[in-house]
Amino acid sequence: MATLHIKNLHVSVAGKEILKGVTLDVFEGRTTALVGPNGHGKSTLLLALMGHPNYVVTEGEVFLDDQDVLTLSVDQRSKLGLFLAMQYPSEIPGVNSADFLKAALNARREKPMSLFQFYSKMQTAYKEMGIPFEMSTRNLNEGFSGGEKKRNEILQLKLLEPRIALLDEIDSGLDVDAIQVVSAAIREEQQKGRGFLVVSHYARLYDLISPDDVAVMINGRIAVTGGPELVKKIDTQGYEWIKTELGIAIEKEESVGSIGVCATREALGK
């Protein structure tokens, strides 16, 4: 079982430092919940791990076992076994969903998959995710509802079989039924031994997928790690105890109940 070692990771976006020395291990076969107030760098960590060009690593290291991840291109990281389910999956005009999935599956194979094999695999995955199979002929994510996009992310996770999956607010925009479908799919993948690093603001998702470890991100660093009891504590008490128990002042106030203020969006002035 592989381990993703993140050590003293510093990441800047548009010249503003957002991650200020993140150290965290994520294990294949285990699920880590990454929690913390809005705007403290959770999404930034996930995007930087995947290699988004706007997220510049200025210091630190990331290894998957003994493979240096930071020297790899984005597609190489995917082939190594990382997967990012995005918070805002792009709508991509002109790219047919089936063509896209075929290219992604064949990218990690020496010989392209037979058409029959591809279609049966795709049909099964669509069925399991409750997505009508006709949507495979549509352009990627174009005109999909928020919930359909998120299901489509998990569908790709199932097909691409990563070693460690990074899920960025996979439950936002999902109705109750869709959360059941998505969390059932995640549980199934957990049983196959995949590792997860899961960002969510809601205890409800964590109740459904039972994380093994919890890490709390404050001010661009991991302030504290622990077991699932941390999720309960935050769900009932918020983050105020961090200040009183750990003496860490939270730099920005959490905007409770509002749509997440993403640190990156703020840095980019969006």
Add this chain to the structure above:
Amino acid sequence: MSNLTLIEQEIQDLNLVVEEGETLVLRLAAFDAFPNAKIHVQIKNRGVFDGAFADFSKGKGRMEVKVELLGENAKASWHYAGTSTLNSNKSLDASIEHLAPNTFAAVEQYGIAMDESRLAFVGTSHIHQGMVRSETSQKAKIIVFDKGAVGKCSPILRIDENDVVASHSAIVGKLSDEHLFYLLSRGIDLVTAKRLLTLGYLKPVLAYYEGELSDKIQSRIEEGF
């Protein structure tokens, strides 16, 4: 109905007349040298001109397609899809003259500018005075693939009559970094990702071709330019 398919060097200066009630289908395809041709089409009453050009050629110059809608209920359509590569400098001029009432024209041009090349879509759709109830549209889109490439879209509408329908769009853009990141993050390499993102712009032209020529165009689109 007459069909005319011209490939490579067969594409030369042409004067075509579509007689009353007739239909002319013109299919052009170029894979090697850019044809510096002038094609002039005149369409009489109820005549239909249906033209398409799949262009993967290299070279420098200007190709003109001028269509005159001379009779009532004449119709013209022109669909160009192509690429410019290396140091090519290609200009495509598709122009329409509405010279009778109730005439209809649609021009669509889609291109990918790569390497150090320059690709320009120009052309004027002109509805003359008195040519009432005519409809004309011009769509042009160029994706600039590489830093050294230049794309220019400047189709013009000239409307000298009120009772008409005219529309017009011109877009020059580069591939979106977010779209590229999404595809790359699924393990698709950069070359394949770029190709997937451009397929959608070029593929619709396939509908105009049949048989071996269609296969050849498809493989040019899918396996790289």
